[in-house]
Amino acid sequence: MTDDTPDVARAIDEARAAARAAGLSAHNDAAEGSGDAGDHGDSEDAEVVGGPVTSFTWHLSGLDSAVAAGHLEKILNLVPGVQARVVYSTSMAWVTAPDSLSPDVLRDLMAQAGVDAWLTTASLRRRAERLNINERRRRMRRHRQSQQRDRKHRDSTAPQRRSTQTSATTEVLYTARALITPARLIVAVLLGVPVVAMQINSSWQFDNWQWLCLALSVPVVTWCAWPFHRAMAAGLRRGMSALDTASSVAIVLAFVYSLIAMLITDVGDAGWRNDPGWTAGYHDNGNGAVFLDVACGVTILLLLGRLFTRRTRLRSALALSSLRTPPSDTVTVVRNNRRGKPVKSEITVGEIRVGDDILVPRDGVVPSDGEVVGGRAEVDAGPFGGVDRHTEVTVNSPVYAGTRNLGDTLKIRVERTGSRTRLSAVQRWISAAERDEAQLDQIATRSASLLVPWAVVIASCAAAVWLLVTDATASAVAAALAVLISVAPLALALSTTLALRLGLARAAAGGTLLRNANTIHQLADVDTIIFNRNGTLTHGPMAVTGVTAAKGENPELVLRVAGALSLESTHAVSRAIVRADREARDAGAGGDSVPHWLETGAVTIDDHGTFSATVDLPVTDARTGETTTRHVTAAVWRPRDLSELADPALANAAVGGGTPLVVSWKGIARGVINVSDQVKRDASTAVEQLEDMNIETTMIARDTYPVARRMADMIGISTVLAGIAPGRKAATVRSVHAQGATVAMVGDKDVLDCLRVADVGVLMGSADRIDNAESDVVLLREDISSIPEVVSLVRHVRATVDWNLWLAWGYNVIAVLLSVTGLLNPLLATVPMLLSSMLIEWRSARITHREYTNRSTVVANWRPRRGKLRSWAGENLLPWQTR
Structure with a gap:
């Protein structure tokens, strides 16, 4: 060419x-x-x-x-x-x-x-696949069509198998929400109210008035009450009792008895008049009685109550699912073309790759986790942002999927996409909580439905007793109707699940994820909260505040050795040492006497968190003054108590402030490095709130006791577990539990083993570890105040559940007793039944409206012992400390 x-x-x-x-x-x-x-x-x-x-x-x-x-x-x-x-x-x-x-x-x-x-071979293979793709698509299409035909055939030939799978859902036990319409209520009121008015007011009765009431009752009992009859029939087909079965039976019984009485007794005479009564002891006197007012009145009140229940149940069912943030369909991405020029293009969210720079305009939703690389704007962190949802982000600020941009356009570099984003992990938590809550709802509904057959049995027995004692059929039927109408299985079904569901949703909306309903009960019983010092009580990058060298040692060499041993670690303390070492090296500290780089062998970490390795250090011969490089074994470790430091200067430095780390080589301590960070500004207030809620606060730390105690006193923590090596923290948490305490462990991803052994594990400050199985609670917020808030919430939820259970069972017992003794009118029995359900729903709905930022008023029976200063070394108190 x-x-x-x-x-x-x-x-x-x-x-x-x-x-x-x-x-x-x-x-x-x-x-x-x-x-x-x-x-x-x-x-x-x-x-x-x-x-x-x-x-x-x-x-x-x-x-x-x-x-x-x-x-x-x-x-x-x-x-x-x-x-x-x-x-x-x-x-x-x-x-x-x-x-x-x-x-x-x-x-x-x-x-x-x-x-x-x-x-190339790969291109030839791709070409062959492209040539055969149409044939493969035709084969796959034929295969899918064959599968669909087989599935339809199996479904059509196995109806019994589908109908018997009652464990999948208990929704059939509830009256169909779609059938409870205002039109049915309006018709029931227009036709049923005149029936009730004529029957309870004898002055309004005229010749053949009862036949007019019968005609008006027919559409009320059939079409208006059809949702309850349908639910009863659906439950019977599945071998279960719908929650409104008793009411449906009462409506049918009242209408059928009235019809039979009018056909075969004097009740059907033109001049017959009803003698109204407000108790079940109707005066038959051979004149008979009709219960058309009961049939119509119960239908009207049930429709009215279920319309309210329908809205509440819909809101509660959507409580968790509404927390899902809808993502954007497309996003603008900035990528370099093959000439190296940045080009903007619109792509779908599924095409985003890690490392892409995406543009999020005003009112746009961030589709992936990443870091802001351009722009400044106020953002809404979404349902999981906690109290301070609106924050300002700028360059280097992290943002998460689901965040809405409220300001100017932001340029974000993608770090996690798809299922790896924090939003996806949160939604997996919500889905798991929904599944657990659905199973709990099934159990509660099935248990509540068992009240219906017992109500039928009690009603039958009550009718038999009244018939034997009074020889009055009307009184017997009235007592049976009162029992059937007064029982409230719906109140039992809602007493626990509604409050728990709303509690899970309220916690998630406040930036706290609870694994399931059982976590609510466990966290409400907690009387001791253990905070891991790092990652929970403090924030910001740790920094080296001082380097103290032993006599004759170079402090710059001490820092250089510590930096070389900590280089590969991701712990906050190690990062602080490496950063300080880099800054000192760049500034030329130490001069020519300190090597710029130190050759280091493989670093090992033991159970006590000690970093050790062989390091090439310059050694000066005292006689000749000649400096040579030798292999020595060096280590960086945290002292458990001051007895490990023989040098008084180093011992004073270890308790002088911050977290002390000892640097040694050849088995001799050469210096102490002090590292410190900032205590979160709300830590003291949060700890005080927990103490006022009768929860003993405890801090577990690797530091020596004087250092840990000084920090605990600054925050207000009552108990200190000091000198605990990382490998012994889980055993220490277990030992606190063995003493009879119900323990909640609060920590980050560095103490996941401690979260696993605690009664309740609370993960904090680790957005990338939400999916771990060790934690029961995940705090998406960084503030400590979220802990007393969630404790106050779960205690209120648990108290609401307990109160609802007592109310539901107490009402049912009292209502049945009043009905059996004839003191409760069948027509009026519907009112307390509906009021009990509505009261439970109202009390449960308060969970979503109440503020939990103030100190909780829920007081436990246990009080912490103030002033008890504990420190474990392994599992025993140190010799110089007392209980």
Whole structure:
């Protein structure tokens, strides 16, 4: 291939002719008219002309120079829909072309340019797959159609199997919400109220009034009460009792008894008058009685109550699912084209890759976790942002999927996408909580439905006793109706699950994830909370505040050794030491006497958290003054008590402030490095609130007792567990539990083993570890005040559940007793039944409206013992400490 312009122009013309022969239209007529190949090289990247594309990789032979490679690339890019890149150094070409373009056309073009080309093995395999893709799609389509036909056939031939799967849902035990309509209530009121009014007011009665009431009652008992009858029939088909079965039976019994009495007794006479009574002891006196007022009144009140219950149940069912933040469908991404220029393009959320820079405009939702690399704006952290949902972010600020931008456009660099985002992990928590709550709801509903058959049995027995004692059929029927109408299985079904569901949703809306309903009960029983010092009570990067060297040692060398041993660790203390060492090294501290770099062997970490390795250190001979490099064993460790430091200067430095780390080599302590961080500003207030809630606060730390005690006194923590090595923290938490305490452990991802052994594990400050199985509670907020808030919430939820249970059972027992003794009128029995359910719903709904930021008023029976200063070394108190 040469620089001869006629040859290049001829090759270009042949390329265009080949493209037209392949059925592709030219995409740059202006360029074609000019015939200037150089202009094409400076134009923008060729656009792919519609339809699917495929990629080829070619091995090239015959490229004489980089100029020849550039000419070949220009020739290939002239083909419509083709994007080519030719690399001279590797003698390879990468080509993206439409599926309709045969690779033989490209091979011929390159051959005409004097270059031999052949496809790589991977390209040949992809080409073969593309040729067979249509056949594969047809086979897959036929397979899916066959599966659908088989599934339909199985479903049509196995109706009994589907109908008997009652464990999957108990929704059939509730009256269908879609059938409880205002139209049914309006018709029931228009037709039923006159029936009730005429029957309870004898002055309004006239000849044949009872037959008019019967006619008015028919649509009320049938169409208006149909949702309750349908639920009863659906439950019977499944071998269960719907929650409104007793009311449905009462409506039917009242209507049927009245109809029979009017047909075969004097009740149907034109001049018959009803003698109203307000108790079940109706005066029969041989004149009979009708209960059309009961049939209509119960239907009206049930429809009214269930309309209210329907709205409450819908709100509670959506309480958790409403916390899901709807993501954006598309997003603007900034990527470099093959010329290295940044280009904006619209892509779907599923196409986002880690490392992409995305643009989130005003009112846009962040689709992925990442870090702000451009812009400043106020954002709404969404349902999981806690109290301070609206925060300002700037460059280097982390943002999470689901965050809404309230200001100017933000440029965000993606770090986690799809299922790895914090929002996806949160939604998995919510889905798991929904499944657990649904199972609990099934158990509660099935248990409450067992009250219905017992109510039928009690009603039958009550009717038999009344019939034997009074020989009055009307009184017996009235007592049975009162029992059936007064029982409230719905109140029992809602007494626990509604409050627990709303509690889970309220906690999640405040930035706290509770694993399931059982976590609410466990956290409400907690009387001791153990805080891990690092990651919970403090914030911000730790910093080295001082380096104290032993006599004759260089403090810069002490820091350099500690930095070399801590280089590979991700712990906050290690990062602080490495950062201080880097700053000192860049500033040239120590001069020529301290090596710029230290050669270090493999670092080992023991159960006590000691970092040790062999390090090449300069050693000066005292006699000759000659400095040589020798291999010595060095270590960085935390002192458990001051007896481990023989040098008084180092011992004083260890208790002088901050977290002390001892640097030693050759088995001798050479210096102490003090590292400190900032206590969270709300830590003291949160601890005080917990103490006022009768919860003993405890801090577990690796520091020596004086250092840990000083920090605990500053915050207000009552108990200190000091000198605990990382490998012994889990055993220490277990020992506190063994003393009879119900323990909640609060920590970050560094103490997951402690969270696992505690009664309740609370994960804090680890957005990337939400999915771990060790924690029962995840705090998405960084403030300590979220802990007393969630404790106050769960205690209120548990108190509400207990109160609801007492109310539901107490009402049912009292209502049945009043009904059996004849003191409760069947018509009025519906009112307390509905009021009990509505009262339980109202009390449960208060969970979502109450503020939990103030100190809780729920007081436990246990009081912490103030002033008890404990410190474990292993599992025993240190010799110089007392209980």
